[in-house]
Amino acid sequence: MDTETRDGCLPDFLDLLLDTVILVDAEGRIVYANAACERMFGYSPQELAGRNLFDFVAPEDRERTCEEARLVIAGHHRIGFENRYIRKDGRRVHIMWSARWSEKDQLRVGVARDVTELRQAEAIQHATYAISEAAHEAADLDVLLREIQRILATLVPVAGLALATCDRRTKKLCFSYQMDSEGNSPVFDVPIACHFCDQIMCGGVSGATRDAALAALAGTKSSRGSACTLALPLEVQQETIGVLVLKSEPGTHYSERDKELLHFVSEQVAIAIDRAQLKAELLRAARHDELTGLPNRRLFQDRIQSALARCIRNQRAMAVLYVDIDDFKQVNDSLGHAMGDLMLQEVARRLQFCVRETDTVARLGGDEFVLLLEDLQSMSDAQAVADKIREVMSPPMDIGGRVLGVAASVGMALYPEHGLEIEQLLSHADEAMYSDKRSKAPTTNH
Structure with missing residues (x-):
């Protein structure tokens, strides 16, 4: 592709495309990006010019992305390759690429499409199904919650998870489960956590008060490098049966999109937990004396x-x-x-x-x-x-x-x-x- 073509009317036409078009040299430096790149990456074409495209690739995808680039440079046309990139605002996007190598211009020509929403919809569907399956197969509530923690970690960053539930007999709130990603417990300060989860269940915490409550619950301040905490009320038939509390990795936060994802799966999580609790109660009733609570x-x-x-x-x-x-x-x-x-x-x-x-x-x-x-x-x-x-x-x-x-x-x-x-x-x-x-x-x- 010669300079005259690049500097002529072709870029103006390319800016009309909904998909992103990027030209990258053999070392990975961005030579050209059309206007759609800003919607996808959050960076303007001017900000991307001269930057190395690999700098924006999610760390876990860099190795296979480099291998894919080598195949393109070797003359193999690639269609439908997917990887993840880090946007300017820190969010991750799923990108599907079609790419080829221009031997004449010594450039990789890539056309990219944002498939984040599609992949998230698939992830939600998969997570919902997996949670439903876990609810049927889990031997007890702890096993179910460990599986839910693993499933949720495929959707959002989860360094720790806790479940606060209200005992149906005593009506007291307690943390029936706490576990971090390394298998350690507890994750939160229990008295503080119980206090704020109790308020959340009663609808008494909102806005700035809830933000402060969750920051205290996490034991951190809202500062750079700290963890973020998200409380997810669990409702079954318009009744709040508990609060699922997630703690992010240090330095990460839960975005509005993360909250939307969790909202979609929260109903299935609530149903699964409610079913497991009912199963445990029925099992206990079958094996314990109703009057004294002793084994029968x-x-x-x-x-x-x-x-x-x-x-x-x-x-x-x-x-x-x-x-x-x-x-x-x-x-x-x-x-x-x-x-x-x-x-x-x-x-x-x-x-x-x-x-x-x-x-x-x-x-x-x-x-x-x-x-x-x-x-x-x-x-x-x-x-x-x-x-x-x-x-x-x-x-x-x-x-x-x-x-x-x-x-x-x-x-x-x-x-x-x-x-x-x-x-x-x-x-x-x-x-x-x-x-x-x-x-x-x-x-x-x-």
């Missing part, structure tokens, strides 16, 4: 089977303790089932006080409870727990304004002394409990 018979059976397998494998001891409330029927008959339920809840609370976090307290039904103690050093460890149960049960209970005395019968079975099978251990503990009950004089509960 089904969950206890699972745990004792696992505990026995560990005892056999590690040659360790364990104990099963049956606990029955003396004269509980009399409380139900004379004071009513509501008072009886309150007593059972207090008994459950006291029993949990007697064991370690690694042990299990379960309610089998009625006034029957069972404790599973693992990794015991000796029989005296189990006996100490049995003694503690009797001790914590001895103080009167204030139930619905009435002071009631309570006593418990306890039966104990040890593995391997009293049996090698689960049924043997349960039977021995049950017999020991009834033996303890028969040895007592009648008690009075009111």
